[in-house]
Amino acid sequence: RNFGIEPAGDIRLVGAGEIPAHDLLCAGFPCQPFSKAGAQQGLDDGDRGQVFFEVLRLIDTHHPRFVLFENVANFVRHDKGNTYHRIRSELETRGYSVDYRQYSPHHFGIPQIRERIYMVGSRDGLGGFQWPDVPASPPPLSLRSMLAKNLRHFKPLSASVVRCIEAWQEIIQAVPSEAPLPSFPIWAMEFGATYPIHYDSLWTCPLPELRASRGSFGCSLTGLTRKKLLSLLPSYATYQKYSFPGWKRAFIRQNREFYTQHREALDPVLKPLKQFPPSLQKLEWNCQGEPRDLWQYVLQFRASGLRVKRATTAPSLVAMTTTQVPIIAWQRRYMTARECARLQSMDELRHLPEGGVAFKALGNAVNVDVAHAILSCVLSDAVM
Known part of the structure; x- marks a missing residue:
């Protein structure tokens, strides 16, 4: 067109x-x-x-x-x-x-x-x-300069998305201010978990050893069948072949150590996050040294979790689903297709595809x- x-x-x-x-x-x-x-x-x-x-x-x-x-x-x-x-x-x-x-x-x-x-x-x-x-x-960049002024039509955040962001807000605020937030991805399901990670796959781990450990968020695995037990572990820990490459073991250890250091502060605020799918129980904080207020930043839900970035730049547009469209948190809305087109230097296009097709096309562009x-x-x- x-x-x-x-x-x-x-x-x-x-x-x-x-x-x-x-x-x-x-x-x-x-x-x-x-x-x-x-x-x-x-x-x-x-x-x-x-x-x-x-x-x-x-x-x-x-x-x-x-x-x-x-x-x-x-x-x-x-x-x-x-x-x-x-x-x-x-x-x-x-x-x-x-x-x-x-x-x-x-x-x-x-x-x-x-x-x-x-x-x-x-x-x-x-x-x-x-x-x-x-x-x-x-030169310094600002995403705010690319955003539309006085928007009349946009997609607001759903109530469940707001609840998820607020659940994470409670968690990062609970961490003592003198302690920096992790530079590694936060995997909350590892808080309290003790299942072994020295095996290539937990399918080869002796059942008594698994039952003696703890699963996601520290849940008990005592007396469970292997099938039921594995359902209470993070999905990334249950692959039948090579579940634990070196980088994954490192992230798991770092998260468990982080939880051990701040357990008293974290335990009272974890319950709201447990209701969300595992992909939403992860967070990437890319704003070291900045205020711990998620509503000030650009957010994006990815397979790797909730990604938090400064408002200087947008994350990479991806050809996935509409749920991965960047979020302008301070306005509690998703970026519009026109704003995404601007990030791809395509603002001169008069016609954009309708609905989610536009975001897929722009993510592929x-x-x-x-x-x-x-x-x-x-x-x-x-x-x-």
């Missing part, structure tokens, strides 16, 4: 010959197979992991002069770098010189933290190509200003 161009649809069902000849191919094949938030199956991730090879099919037909790819920051580290080197090799065998750089909109004065990898390929070589400069000390800055350097080098 914005450009009078109708998308062809699923690229796998489009013949390469149906696509007009072109000098520049831009692609952002699905990021979920490479994201740290997913299973990280990479190119082996069924349909999504195979989209890159559909891109190669188009390259083999049209031989564009330039290619520009975008993906999550973890892309170049996935499978110890093997995925990136495979893709780079596929391009180099087709005559492209390839380079990559990591950028985020906040490098260009846009208040969104969205670290992404950008790969440039050129048949002309990259000898004269220079990536856009990023200032060593970017590439920031316009970042892409423009990179392509300006590519095309400038080509002209020279």
